[in-house]
Amino acid sequence: MKLAYRLWIENDGKAFGVGPYELLKFIEKTGSLFQAAHEMHLSYRKAWDLISKSEKRLGITLLYRKVGGVSGGGSTLTPQAKEFMKRYEAFHAEAKESLLSLFAKHFGAEDLSGNDSTKSDSDNA
Amino acid sequence: MKLAYRLWIENDGKAFGVGPYELLKFIEKTGSLFQAAHEMHLSYRKAWDLISKSEKRLGITLLYRKVGGVSGGGSTLTPQAKEFMKRYEAFHAEAKESLLSLFAKHFGAEDLSGNDSTKSDSDNA
Numbered sequence: 001m002k003l004a005y006r007l008w009i010e011n012d013g014k015a016f017g018v019g020p021y022e023l024l025k026f027i028e029k030t031g032s033l034f035q036a037a038h039e040m041h042l043s044y045r046k047a048w049d050l051i052s053k054s055e056k057r058l059g060i061t062l063l064y065r066k067v068g069g070v071s072g073g074g075s076t077l078t079p080q081a082k083e084f085m086k087r088y089e090a091f092h093a094e095a096k097e098s099l100l101s102l103f104a105k106h107f108g109a110e111d112l113s114g115n116d117s118t119k120s121d122s123d124n125a
Numbered sequence: 126m127k128l129a130y131r132l133w134i135e136n137d138g139k140a141f142g143v144g145p146y147e148l149l150k151f152i153e154k155t156g157s158l159f160q161a162a163h164e165m166h167l168s169y170r171k172a173w174d175l176i177s178k179s180e181k182r183l184g185i186t187l188l189y190r191k192v193g194g195v196s197g198g199g200s201t202l203t204p205q206a207k208e209f210m211k212r213y214e215a216f217h218a219e220a221k222e223s224l225l226s227l228f229a230k231h232f233g234a235e236d237l238s239g240n241d242s243t244k245s246d247s248d249n250a
Contacts, residue, residue, distance in 0.1 A: 001140065001183070006131045007224070009232075015126065058126070091231035098223040099132070106216035107134075 003103040007095055015057035016088065020050055024062065024077060024085060033065065033075040060084055128228040132220055140182035141213065145175055149187065149202060149210060158190065158200040185209055 008017035026036030037047035055062050062081040066074045077085075133142035151161030162172035180187050187206040191199045202210075 002135045004133050004135045004139075008129050010127045010129045014129075087231045091227055094227050094231075095224055098227065099220055102216055102219050102223065106212045106219075 001107055003099060003107075005099055007092065009058070011057040011059075013053075013057060016054050016084075020054040020062075021085065021088060023047055023050060024081060027063065027075050028077050031074050031076060033063065036075075058084065126232055128224060128232075130224055132217065134183070136182040136184075138178075138182060141179050141209075145179040145187075146210065146213060148172055148175060149206060152188065152200050153202050156199050156201060158188065161200075183209065 006017070009015045023033075023036055023040060023042075026039045027033055030036055030039070033047055033051070034044055037044045040047070042050070051062055054060075060080045061078050062084070063075045064078060131142075134140045148158075148161055148165060148167075151164045152158055155161055155164070158172055158176070159169055162169045165172070167175070176187055179185075185205045186203050187209070188200045189203060
């Protein structure tokens, strides 16, 4: 028995979850929305839409975009994006710890399958 | 900004979540898998499969089934099912409380939309 979960933030629809989060991490690493989309096997358009939707629903500008050039321009995270990601990471880590602990508390003694490890699914938005 | 989440139990696939839980609650109330399926707008077959899959993956017999008759027979919860549901309810209530509290801790000060209430999605399996 394993716990699985998804966590995401809504504001008139899915606003932020593991998808936008991972995309922002790749942008931070590569300095490019184009590269980040490639790493995540997303089209540039899809990645752009994902970020734009998060920006609109969170009310935060996440990226400074430079459009154009062969590589699709460069993108960097805004200070607001970095602050938001820090909060998201802290929330996510504490939520995971709490959920696994509560699951062990209520189901830990019930080893039905001989497999009592816990597994977490990532969230998605 | 609202938190949304899903929690479910896996064991070689989805084993238990809000679907089987609600079905069992209706069976407890009506004494009938047929009636419970009707209440949840599920076919009798689909409801039967849902319970059977949970039983197999949890390794617990959840229902005493009486097949036959116009109403599809009667069904009652096994003691193991009742015990499992008690654990599930306790886990779920504490998980919800913890998640909402952690969300408020990390995002409560960031009232981006003028809407800082929290919302929980139910889990699903």
